[in-house]
Amino acid sequence: MKTVIKTTNLSKVYSGTAVPVHALKNVNLEFKQGEFTAIVGPSGSGKTTFLNVIGGLDKPTGGHVVIDGVDIATMKESQLFDFRLRHIGFVFQAYNLIPVLTAVENVSFIMLLQNRPKAEMEQRAKEMLEQVGLADKLDVRPGKLSGGQQQRVAVARALASRPDFVLADEPTANLDTESAFNLLDIMARLNREENITLIFSTHDQRVIERARRVITLVDGAVASDEYFDRETSGEENGQTGQVMTATL
Amino acid sequence: MKTLIKISWRNIWRNRSRSVTIISAIILGLMGGVFSASMRLALEQQQFEDTIDNQVSHIQLHHPDFIANPEARYHIGGGVEIASELSKRDDITVASPRTVVDGMIASSNMNSGVTIKGINPEIEARTTGLEDLVTEGTYFTEKGRLPSVIIGQALANKLNSYAGSRLVLTLQDVDGEMVSSSFRVEGLYKLSSKSFEERTVFINASDLNRIIGDNDIVTEIAVVIENPDDYRKVAEILSGLYPNAKVRHWADLQPSLYYSLEVLGEALIWILIIIIMAVSFGLLNTILMSILERVRELGVLLAVGMKRAKVFSMIVAETTIIALIGGIAGLFMSWGMIRFLGNTGVPIPGGEGLEDFGYASVLYPRLETAFYFEIAIVLVIFAILASVYPAWKAIRLQPAEAVRQE
Numbered sequence: 001m002k003t004v005i006k007t008t009n010l011s012k013v014y015s016g017t018a019v020p021v022h023a024l025k026n027v028n029l030e031f032k033q034g035e036f037t038a039i040v041g042p043s044g045s046g047k048t049t050f051l052n053v054i055g056g057l058d059k060p061t062g063g064h065v066v067i068d069g070v071d072i073a074t075m076k077e078s079q080l081f082d083f084r085l086r087h088i089g090f091v092f093q094a095y096n097l098i099p100v101l102t103a104v105e106n107v108s109f110i111m112l113l114q115n116r117p118k119a120e121m122e123q124r125a126k127e128m129l130e131q132v133g134l135a136d137k138l139d140v141r142p143g144k145l146s147g148g149q150q151q152r153v154a155v156a157r158a159l160a161s162r163p164d165f166v167l168a169d170e171p172t173a174n175l176d177t178e179s180a181f182n183l184l185d186i187m188a189r190l191n192r193e194e195n196i197t198l199i200f201s202t203h204d205q206r207v208i209e210r211a212r213r214v215i216t217l218v219d220g221a222v223a224s225d226e227y228f229d230r231e232t233s234g235e236e237n238g239q240t241g242q243v244m245t246a247t248l
Numbered sequence: 249m250k251t252l253i254k255i256s257w258r259n260i261w262r263n264r265s266r267s268v269t270i271i272s273a274i275i276l277g278l279m280g281g282v283f284s285a286s287m288r289l290a291l292e293q294q295q296f297e298d299t300i301d302n303q304v305s306h307i308q309l310h311h312p313d314f315i316a317n318p319e320a321r322y323h324i325g326g327g328v329e330i331a332s333e334l335s336k337r338d339d340i341t342v343a344s345p346r347t348v349v350d351g352m353i354a355s356s357n358m359n360s361g362v363t364i365k366g367i368n369p370e371i372e373a374r375t376t377g378l379e380d381l382v383t384e385g386t387y388f389t390e391k392g393r394l395p396s397v398i399i400g401q402a403l404a405n406k407l408n409s410y411a412g413s414r415l416v417l418t419l420q421d422v423d424g425e426m427v428s429s430s431f432r433v434e435g436l437y438k439l440s441s442k443s444f445e446e447r448t449v450f451i452n453a454s455d456l457n458r459i460i461g462d463n464d465i466v467t468e469i470a471v472v473i474e475n476p477d478d479y480r481k482v483a484e485i486l487s488g489l490y491p492n493a494k495v496r497h498w499a500d501l502q503p504s505l506y507y508s509l510e511v512l513g514e515a516l517i518w519i520l521i522i523i524i525m526a527v528s529f530g531l532l533n534t535i536l537m538s539i540l541e542r543v544r545e546l547g548v549l550l551a552v553g554m555k556r557a558k559v560f561s562m563i564v565a566e567t568t569i570i571a572l573i574g575g576i577a578g579l580f581m582s583w584g585m586i587r588f589l590g591n592t593g594v595p596i597p598g599g600e601g602l603e604d605f606g607y608a609s610v611l612y613p614r615l616e617t618a619f620y621f622e623i624a625i626v627l628v629i630f631a632i633l634a635s636v637y638p639a640w641k642a643i644r645l646q647p648a649e650a651v652r653q654e
Contacts, residue, residue: 048652081554081555082555084552092551092652093652098549113554
């Protein structure tokens with residue numbers, strides 16, 4: 001399988017405080033096309049920093065992030081904007097939809113920024129909303145949707161433009177159990193059907209149990225990297241599967 | 249671009265009451281500014297019409313000694329010919345030769361000191377519009393036994409006279425002897441300035457010259473020029489052409505009026521600037537509040553790859569749209585207000601007393617269409633300037649931090 005993201009000796013130090021904080025310490029990881037990965041760890045372990053750095057939202061203080069053969073750690077800010085737009089999808093904890101746009105407009109938004117043809121954009125947005133079970137909410141604004149529905153729109157938005165990978169920061173943290181399972185099922189299905197790499201930061205056990213790969217960060221360093229065979233372990237029931245590999 | 253405008257438009261109406269408040273502030277600010285400007289123009293116009301157009305004219309020529317000693321012996325040599333020459337110039341509309349002397353006017357029970365202006369009625373009508381100012385009686389049309397005098401309404405009240413009354417004028421002749429002559433009041437004129445009405449009477453120049461004892465005396469030439477803004481330039485040309493005459497423009501003749509108009513103009517420009525700046529700060533505050541409420545949302549836009557320039561444009565568009573809505577509505581309402589007040593007039597508090605100083609008691613505001621466009625352009629420019637700071641704040645957000653903000 002093709003490597004989508006490769007980090008080499010990735011480090012991030014926040015030096016604005018009295019004592020410098022080492023948020024990431026020499027993180028070496030590879031993510032393959034179509035992987036469904038959960039980044040787990042206690043608060044302050046560096047999960048969000050890791051997602052921000054591989055998502056081009058934050059600059060590492062050391063090491064490399066190579067995406068599709070390009071080291072984004074050396075990119076200028078203006079190049080990063082374009083890179084994020086064309087290669088990365090984001091799902092945020094608090095849904096973060098644009099409240100003044102309808103569901104279909106929200107899903108189209110990134111494609112619009114990419115200057116995709118209008119017809120293609122609309123068709124894809126509707127298709128994505130159908131896939132996340134919101135075909136009847138196309139023209140509804142986020143304020144009129146439940147939290148679970150909003151997060152499904154956010155997932156549809158992140159995947160609609162067919163990015164190389166999607167980063168989701170605590171996507172189920174604000175959802176009730178039913179909505180969370182529903183969302184995870186949708187994401188797992190889209191991951192399979194669209195073959196898009198999904199990387200989550202989470203400490204939600206429900207997400208961890210669905211992930212086929214679980215990377216544990218502790219104090220900014222990789223403590224474990226485990227693969228699970230979810231296909232054979234009752235994924236739809238949210239049960240933990242068989243550990244296939246473990247790397248440290 | 250269309251989507252950017254769409255988002256901006258919808259963002260404006262997210263907090264409807266706040267947007268309506270700032271739009272109302274713009275409308276009221278504009279109405280206030282337009283009202284001030286229109287009143288200033290009305291006052292300026294009234295002052296010009298009453299003082300410059302109806303009394304002084306743009307430029308006057310005199311014998312240099314006449315200024316200190318307004319007597320008939322200090323007259324302009326060849327005054328009638330000079331006035332005729334001046335009237336033929338392209339930059340001059342008309343030049344009225346006058347004989348101006350001081351004297352007394354008396355009715356059967358009252359007398360008063362006056363300035364007697366001997367005029368050519370036809371030329372004077374074109375110079376000061378005196379004929380149109382006559383509100384009672386007629387304007388030098390009667391051929392009676394007694395010569396005609398046109399007096400001000402205020403003087404008529406003071407002398408208890410009316411059109412048809414007989415009055416006696418007493419003045420010095422060219423030899424310095426006191427002479428008197430009877431006149432019949434043919435017409436009463438009305439101006440905003442009561443003091444002018446009380447102290448100025450008009451008679452036919454031929455009648456005055458006959459009394460004075462010289463048939464060819466011109467002590468004053470009043471000049472109306474084609475382009476009123478060129479008064480200084482034309483006065484300078486005339487000074488060169490007639491070095492023996494003292495040439496003065498209206499700003500020299502009426503310095504208090506000139507400075508009051510200058511100060512008024514300056515003050516009102518500042519009032520307009522202050523109003524527009526106040527509106528701009530209101531806008532800035534509104535947009536800034538809206539930015540601070542949308543930090544997370546703006547962070548998402550930046551995170552997903554919306555370029556900072558686009559985010560900046562979106563904020564500027566929001567501000568400009570608010571300014572345009574308020575501006576267009578405000579200008580329409582201002583236009584309606586000026587149309588209404590232009591017909592009904594605006595009474596000036598204590599206006600009766602102001603008439604003694606040459607001010608009208610009722611002003612009729614009006615504005616040129618170009619002014620509305622000018623003020624709209626200025627407002628949009630200020631609105632765009634007001635949006636720069638909030639827009640700059642928005643694009644300085646760090647997406648990674650902004651998306652996590654509560």
